[in-house]
Amino acid sequence: MKKILFSLVALTFLLLAACSSDSNGNNEQGSNGNEEGGESAADQELIYATTSDAPGLSPIDTNDSVSSNVVDQVFETLFVRNSDTGEIEPRLAESYETPDDTTWVIELKEGIEFHDGTPFNAEAVKYTFETLIDPERAAPRASLLAPVESVEVEDEYTVVINTKEPYGAMLAALSHSNSAIVSPEADQNGDINQEPVGTGPYKFVEWSKGDQIVLEKNEDYWRGEPGLDKVTFKVVPSVSTAISMMETGEVHFIDGVTSEHKSRIEGNDSFELITKDGTPVYNLGFNYEHEPMNDVEFRKAVSHALNRDSYVETLDGLGVRSNSIVGPQVFGYDESNEDLGYEYDPEKAKEIVEENGFDSETYHMLVPNRDAYINMGEIVQAQLSEVGINVEMEMMEWGTFLDVATEGEFDLTFLSWSNVTGDGSELLYPNLHSDNIGSSNRARYANDEFDQLVEASRDTTDQEARKEFLVEANQLAVEDAIWIPMHHGVIAAAVHESVKGLELESTGRWELYQVTRE
Known part of the structure; x- marks a missing residue:
């Protein structure tokens, strides 16, 4: 039996919290008084600006970074990823153990309430996870818990998750924003996508x-x-x-x-x-249900047409050039994959275009109306035009873009993934595995060999074996030009x-x- 307890971490955290309560303006005088050196209540407001409104506010019903920015303040997950170490640490969980490869016994912290006063307990966790994977709810990130067979309540503060097969990315999945625990009462009696209720600060x-x-x-x-x-x-x-x-x-x-x-x-x-340096990856993606996007020769022509070195230079240090879909900050990255892919070669691109008649049509490129994507769109449109590939760029508001892209109403588009788990399985599975066509696999890509490699990376708890499967899956993806990595985010x-x-x-x-x- 493998058992991991977090008492030392919890003790350290409590000590830090105790110290910070005296220094961060939370004491009565600092927050609400007007004593010299204190801050008034009005001063303790923070205004964050975003160029897009959130599509929704429920961790179950959304799958985008704009919504997650709000979700992460209102809701909490059982575990969190330490950004400095990459280790998974407890949040609402107290400890966990794995008596076998398909059983996860999670002890929960006690005495916590949701904002509506209902208790946080094993029943709330069971409700959240069962709702997340319920086909009728059609949660966009149901894939996070796709291997789960059942969720059981052992006692008020102990939940048992049983999986169909070993699931090496379980803790990473439970640290994801979309695995945050919701108030069952609020979800059953209201609309948490409009009025969210969590346990957060x-x-x-x-x-x-x-x-x-x-x-x-x-x-x-x-x-x-x-x-x-x-x-x-x-x-x-x-x-x-x-x-x-x-x-x-x-x-x-x-x-x-x-x-x-x-x-x-x-x-x-x-x-x-x-x-x-970050885990996000920004890609030019294709709709594999449209001709000739499903032709690897077309994708090679596009790859050879793009001067990504020149593009990354425009980012002025705010992007990292890489041939790999799985980025340097993500579990599963291997430097050897930088030698793969199709380098900038406009003459080769022109040759492929002319041989295959790819210059006979105009292709529809969908672009969200946010600065980073508009910059990508304009550069890609110009570079493709130089080799005879004509694209018409259509810009859309963020929420509308997500819906249209999910429905597959495009030929080419820009796809990005924050990779909140920092795990390669949770990049490749939701985005490119055939299970998720019609939801997070907006490219509608399907390849049996690729699927099997990604599944293998999820179906073992041996982390070295997982990495080997991910390296191989990433290699296949790059050589097949599934996505063209524009840059990895800073x-x-x-x-x-x-x-x-x-x-x-x-x-x-x-x-x-x-x-x-x-």
């Missing part, structure tokens, strides 16, 4: 569609009262507008900073630019000088629990 207040989402601190939060009184997610037209609002103090935090705005941020002494955010304690994870996630304003 911030509670939902209101959502003015297209304008803002407002959260307030959870004064009864089990880890201690958070430092901010209020958090507002403000929808703005562009990153440039957000920076202007930061200059006037109307906004305190933005992420997804692109090279276009980097110098402006770095040139303002009131801002700080925070960067971190996480970049700008914060106002008054914001203290914000840390970025390599996955692009961030939490506001420990954040204050001075």
Whole structure:
């Protein structure tokens, strides 16, 4: 029996929490008083600017980074990934054990309540996970728990997860935003996609569609009262507008900073630019149900047409060039895969285009109306045109783009994946395994050999064996030009000088629990 307890981690965390409660503005005088050196309640509001409204606010019913930014403040997962070490650590879980390869016994922390007052317990975990994998709910990230056969309540604070086969990525899956635990009562009696109810440090207040989402601190939060009184997610037209609002103090935090705005941020002494090598991957993807996107010769022509070195240079240090779909910060990466793929060779691309008549049609390229994707779209459109491949670019609002891309209404599009787990299986399985066509596999790619390799990477708890399967699956994907990796992300955010304690994870996630304003 393999048993892992987290008492030392928990003790350390409690000690740190006790220390921070005296220094982060959570004490009565610091948060609510006007004593010298203290902050007023109004000062403890943080305004985050986003260029897209969230499609929804439920971890079960969404699968995008904009929604997850809100979800991560309101809901919590059983486990979390330590961004510095890559290790999986407990959050709502206390400990776990695996008496055999298909059984996970998880002990839960006690005395925690959801924002609506209902208890967090094994029944809530069972309800959440069964709902996540229920076909009638059609959760977009049901694939996280696809190997699960049953979820059982052993006692009030012990849940047992049984899988159909060994599942090596189980802890990574349970650390994902979309595995966050929801209030059963709120989900059954309301709409948590509009009015979310979790156990997290911030509670939902209101959502003015297209304008803002407002959260307030959870004064009864089990880890201690958070430092901010209020958090507002403000929808703005562009990153440039957000920076202007930061200059006037109307906004305190933005992420997804692109090279276009980097110098402006770095040139303002009131801002700080925070960067971190990340797990996100940005790809040019094809719809494999459309001709000639399903022809490997077409995909090779596109690959040879793209000068990705030149493209990455436009990112000014905010992107990493790689031939590998599984990136350097992700479990399963192997440097040998950098030697694969199809390098920039416009003459070769022209030759393939002319031989196959790929210049006889105009192809539909779908692009979300966010700065990073627009930049990619314009560069790719121009470079493809130079070799005789004509594409018509259509831009769409983020939420609409997700729906249209899922329905397969495109020839080419830009696909990205934050890879919140930092695990290669949870990159390749949801995005490119045939099980997920019609949901997260927007490319509609199906390949039996690839499927078997990805399944093998999930069906063992031997981490070295998992990595070997992932390296092989990644090699097949690169050689088949399933996706063309445009770049791997460097996480970049700008914060106002008054914001203290914000840390970025390599996955692009961030939490506001420990954040204050001075």
